[in-house]
Amino acid sequence: MFGVSMVDLVIVGSVALDTVKTPFGIAERALGGSATYASYSASFFAKPGIVGIVGADFPQEHLNMLSKRNIDLEGIEKSEGKTFFWEGYYEYDMNEAHTVKTELNCFADFKPKIPDSYKNKDFLFLGNIHPSLQLDVLDQMEKRPKLVISDTMNFWIKSERDKVIELVRESDIVLFNEGEARMLFSTPSTIKAAREILKLNSDLAIIKQGEHGSVLFTKDSHFSAPGYPLEEVRDPTGAGDTFAGAMIGYLSQHPELTESNYRKAMIYASAVASHTAEGFSLSKLQEISIEQINARFNEFRKIVEF
Amino acid sequence: MFGVSMVDLVIVGSVALDTVKTPFGIAERALGGSATYASYSASFFAKPGIVGIVGADFPQEHLNMLSKRNIDLEGIEKSEGKTFFWEGYYEYDMNEAHTVKTELNCFADFKPKIPDSYKNKDFLFLGNIHPSLQLDVLDQMEKRPKLVISDTMNFWIKSERDKVIELVRESDIVLFNEGEARMLFSTPSTIKAAREILKLNSDLAIIKQGEHGSVLFTKDSHFSAPGYPLEEVRDPTGAGDTFAGAMIGYLSQHPELTESNYRKAMIYASAVASHTAEGFSLSKLQEISIEQINARFNEFRKIVEF
Numbered sequence: 001m002f003g004v005s006m007v008d009l010v011i012v013g014s015v016a017l018d019t020v021k022t023p024f025g026i027a028e029r030a031l032g033g034s035a036t037y038a039s040y041s042a043s044f045f046a047k048p049g050i051v052g053i054v055g056a057d058f059p060q061e062h063l064n065m066l067s068k069r070n071i072d073l074e075g076i077e078k079s080e081g082k083t084f085f086w087e088g089y090y091e092y093d094m095n096e097a098h099t100v101k102t103e104l105n106c107f108a109d110f111k112p113k114i115p116d117s118y119k120n121k122d123f124l125f126l127g128n129i130h131p132s133l134q135l136d137v138l139d140q141m142e143k144r145p146k147l148v149i150s151d152t153m154n155f156w157i158k159s160e161r162d163k164v165i166e167l168v169r170e171s172d173i174v175l176f177n178e179g180e181a182r183m184l185f186s187t188p189s190t191i192k193a194a195r196e197i198l199k200l201n202s203d204l205a206i207i208k209q210g211e212h213g214s215v216l217f218t219k220d221s222h223f224s225a226p227g228y229p230l231e232e233v234r235d236p237t238g239a240g241d242t243f244a245g246a247m248i249g250y251l252s253q254h255p256e257l258t259e260s261n262y263r264k265a266m267i268y269a270s271a272v273a274s275h276t277a278e279g280f281s282l283s284k285l286q287e288i289s290i291e292q293i294n295a296r297f298n299e300f301r302k303i304v305e306f
Numbered sequence: 307m308f309g310v311s312m313v314d315l316v317i318v319g320s321v322a323l324d325t326v327k328t329p330f331g332i333a334e335r336a337l338g339g340s341a342t343y344a345s346y347s348a349s350f351f352a353k354p355g356i357v358g359i360v361g362a363d364f365p366q367e368h369l370n371m372l373s374k375r376n377i378d379l380e381g382i383e384k385s386e387g388k389t390f391f392w393e394g395y396y397e398y399d400m401n402e403a404h405t406v407k408t409e410l411n412c413f414a415d416f417k418p419k420i421p422d423s424y425k426n427k428d429f430l431f432l433g434n435i436h437p438s439l440q441l442d443v444l445d446q447m448e449k450r451p452k453l454v455i456s457d458t459m460n461f462w463i464k465s466e467r468d469k470v471i472e473l474v475r476e477s478d479i480v481l482f483n484e485g486e487a488r489m490l491f492s493t494p495s496t497i498k499a500a501r502e503i504l505k506l507n508s509d510l511a512i513i514k515q516g517e518h519g520s521v522l523f524t525k526d527s528h529f530s531a532p533g534y535p536l537e538e539v540r541d542p543t544g545a546g547d548t549f550a551g552a553m554i555g556y557l558s559q560h561p562e563l564t565e566s567n568y569r570k571a572m573i574y575a576s577a578v579a580s581h582t583a584e585g586f587s588l589s590k591l592q593e594i595s596i597e598q599i600n601a602r603f604n605e606f607r608k609i610v611e612f
Contacts, residue, residue, distance in 0.1 A: 023494065092494045187330060188398045190517075191535050211496075212518040215535070224532035225608050229497050229521070263612035303530050304610035306569035 007072045009051035009252045010118045011039045012137050013127020013151075013244065014084050014107055015052040015076070019100075020280060022091040024234045030281035031062045031278050033084065034127030034151065037238035039071045040282055041127075041272045042249030044290050049118050049139075051075030055083035055106045065286075074115045079106035089284035093232045095210045114140040122146040123252040125244055126171070128153050131163035138170055141280070147257060150174045151240065157184050169201045172257075175244050177208045204262060206242060214266055218259060225266040226303055228296060235280045240275040242285070246272040264297075271296035313355035313378045315346045316424045317551065318443050319433020319457075320390050320413055321358040321382070325406075326586060327395040330540045336587035337368045339390065340433030342455065343544035345377045347578045348431075348555030350596050355424050357381030357443075361389035361412045371592075380421045385412035400539045401516045420446040427547045428452040428529070429558040432477070434459050437469035444476055446597055453563060455554050456480045457546065463490050475507045478563075481550050483514040497523070510568060514546060516535055520572055524565060531572040532609055534580035534602060541586045545579040552578040570603075576603035 013035030019028045023076040039048040049072035054063075056079070067073055084107035087100040112133060119142040126134040128151045140147065150171040157180055159163050166224065168174050174197070181193035190207055194217040197205035205217045211225070216223040246269040254261045260283060271293050345354040352573055355378035360369075362385070372601045373379055386446030390413035393406040404480055418439060425448040432440040434457045444454065456477040463470050470490060474480050479502070482490065487499035500523040503511035511523045514534070522529040553574040560567045577599050584590040 094494055101453065182398075188400055189537075189539065191537055195537075207516060212515060213530075213532075215532075217535070222535045222609050223612070224519075224535075225612070226519075226521075226530035226610075229523070229528045229530075231495075231497055233495065260612070267612050300612075303528050304532075304567070306529070306531070306573050306606075 006047065007118060007121060008046035009042060009048050009049050009123035009248055010051060010075070010114065010121045011035050011042060011125045011127065011240070011248075012051040012075075012112045012114075012134075013038060013125075013129060014041075015050070015054050015058070016084040016086055016107075017058070018085075018237060018281065019087040020235055020237050022094065022235050023090070023092070025280065027235065028279035029085070031191070032086065032238060032281060034241040036066070036271060037092065037241035037276065038070060038125055038127060038245030038248075039066065039281065040285050041242040041245030042252075043069050043071050044246065044272060044293055045249035045268075046252045047072065048245070048249065049075055049115070049121075051112050051114060051118070053077040053079055053084075053106050053110045055081045058083045071171065075113070075118060077110075077113065081106035082167055083107075084240055088237075090236065092132050094236050096239065104180050112140075122149045122255070123248050125248045126150040127241060127244070128156075131156050131160050131167045134167055135163070135170060146255065147248065147251055148172050149244055151244055152176070152180070153182060165200065168197060172202065173204065173206050175206060175240070177210065177240070181207050190215070204259070206262075208243065213270060214243070215257075216262060216266060221259065223263050223266070224260075225263070225270050226300065228235070228270055228300070229303075230274055230277060233277045234279045238282070239276045242276040243273040244268040267300050268293065271300065313424060313427060314352035314355065315348060315354050315429035315554055316357060316381075316420065316427045317341050317348060317431045317432065317433065317554075318381075318418045318420075318440075319431075319435060319547070320346060321360050321364070322392055323364070324391075324543060324587065325393040326541055326543050328397070328400065328403050328541050329398070329431040330381060330538070331586065332584035333541065335391070337560070338392065338544060338587060340544075340547040342372070343547035343582065343588065344431055344433060344551030344554075345372065346375060346591050347548040347551030347582070348558075349375050349377050350552065350578060350599055351555035351574075353378065354524065354551070354555065355381055355421070355427075357418045357424070359383040359385055359412050359416045361385050361387045362580035364389045378492075381419070381424060383416075383419065394543070396542065400542050403543065418446075425590075428453045428561070429554050431554045432456040433547060433550070434462075437462050437466050437473045440473055441469070441476060445521045451498040452561065453554065453557060454478050455550055457550055458486070460486055460489060460491050471506065474503060478508065479510065479512050481512060481514055481546070483516065483546070489514050496521070510565070512560070512568075512572065514549065520549070520578060521566060522565075522572060527565065529565075529569050529572070531569070531576050532606065534576055534606070535609070536580050536583060539583045542583045544588070545582045548582040549575040549579040573603055573606050577606065
């Protein structure tokens with residue numbers, strides 16, 4: 001792997017070990033993390049390079065699996081400490097994760113270092129980390145990427161609102177869910193929150209609605225991508241990151257950033273994210289092929305027809 | 307108004323006075339009730355007859371307004387008591403109504419009496435009342451109507467589960483929202499709840515998702531009707547009844563009960579219901595015309611296009 005790293009897009013975020021309990025079972029110290037889910041998801045469409053940190057306890061088999069999957073690992077830093085660990089559970093309402101334990105471990109001091117060979121890439125996903133670090137990654141790029149999609153969370157909206165606002169200004173899309181978008185702009189209305197996002201800089205705002213799908217707003221149009229009607233939601237962990245990864249993976253291969261392509265990217269993102277929720281960790285993602293994703297994409301056409 | 311009442315469909319439910327406070331204002335003792343919203347909504351498409359009860363304090367102007375609207379009032383019983391009164395408020399999250407006071411008044415002893423001239427009608431909406439009363443209305447009909455749509459609520463699902471199950475068996479559609487459907491079948495999954503409904507009798511199950519729209523399930527297909535992206539939700543009271551009224555009103559005029567017509571009916575229902583939420587009580591419904599509803603219906607096509 002000397003010389004130019006031929007990645008199509010760069011994904012920055014956490015690589016983690018997760019213990020997750022749901023009404024359908026338990027996974028212990030299974031592979032997780034925003035960058036993991038997003039890069040695996042993106043790899044159905046393009047070649048991602050991942051930037052993150054793992055501890056000395058991180059199983060080599062996970063790295064081998066990602067590498068075989070054609071995900072570039074040049075940006076994976078290996079720490080002597082322990083890997084980021086999250087333990088949580090879901091109850092009756094699978095939309096809400098309950099945290100039992102978060103051990104940041106080596107992730108506590110993580111400062112993403114973008115490999116030189118990634119710095120001229122056009123597509124960048126900034127997974128949920130401190131917004132100052134996300135903005136720092138942008139500064140590390142040689143040129144402003146063509147498309148920057150970011151994720152954040154309630155915690156940063158409460159504690160670092162100004163930085164999150166700056167992140168909205170500097171990104172093309174920040175993938176808020178409804179609660180986060182409403183909180184950021186102190187409004188009960190998702191649509192008003194979307195309008196505020198559009199005012200900040202953006203040509204478009206995308207807001208995730210969990211199992212209900214996602215919506216896109218521009219100044220004069222609106223798109224609603226339905227949720228896929230999953231018979232079995234086994235573990236929703238990582239579905240949001242999967243959504244983001246599929247979006248940027250798809251768009252990196254359809255680089256005309258038209259509304260039409262964004263709409264298709266959202267449907268692909270829903271299709272891949274629905275698979276993630278069908279199994280613990282990345283288990284279901286590892287079973288499926290692009291053909292199954294395309295089939296689900298086509299199902300969506302029938303789902304909205306009237 | 308002697309002789310045959312030329313109504314197209316029959317709507318049974320509450321006629322009420324509501325005091326509602328939302329972040330956008332307050333309406334005091336304004337016209338409300340499930341049968342009121344449903345019949346007004348249905349009247350955009352067809353001529354409904356309403357079966358309900360009002361007290362001596364019920365303003366005649368409301369009856370005059372409904373009558374001018376071409377809603378038949380033969381089934382309105384006038385009691386010497388007071389009209390059903392509900393007081394509630396909405397906070398930041400406009401999806402959840404908080405009840406301050408419910409005074410059943412004359413509605414406590416309401417036993418719907420279907421006028422003879424309504425008893426052979428093909429289209430019947432049973433608004434949310436005790437499920438035994440809803441079943442009794444079905445018994446009063448001369449023949450089984452072609453289409454029976456019913457509504458219910460958490461309270462009856464908890465206290466009268468067997469009767470609610472019977473209502474599902476005897477109706478063509480019971481319009482549950484997600485929480486109600488999940489509660490009825492003790493499952494965290496909306497889709498599993500829909501499958502249970504289909505097992506009970508039905509060719510199709512429709513589940514409402516509030517601002518996120520509604521979904522239809524048959525044994526082998528799925529339809530997702532998005533929510534209309536409302537800039538201003540002023541008062542969501544009555545939106546569910548408006549949805550039901552528009553559905554049955556539209557279907558009474560397109561009586562081939564195909565899945566395609568159900569899908570269109572759901573979109574029309576969303577279109578009318580979204581108007582209801584734009585104003586307090588029936589104020590917005592009273593301002594709009596079928597042309598505005600058609601325009602919103604057509605907007606929905608663009609909203610789901612990809």
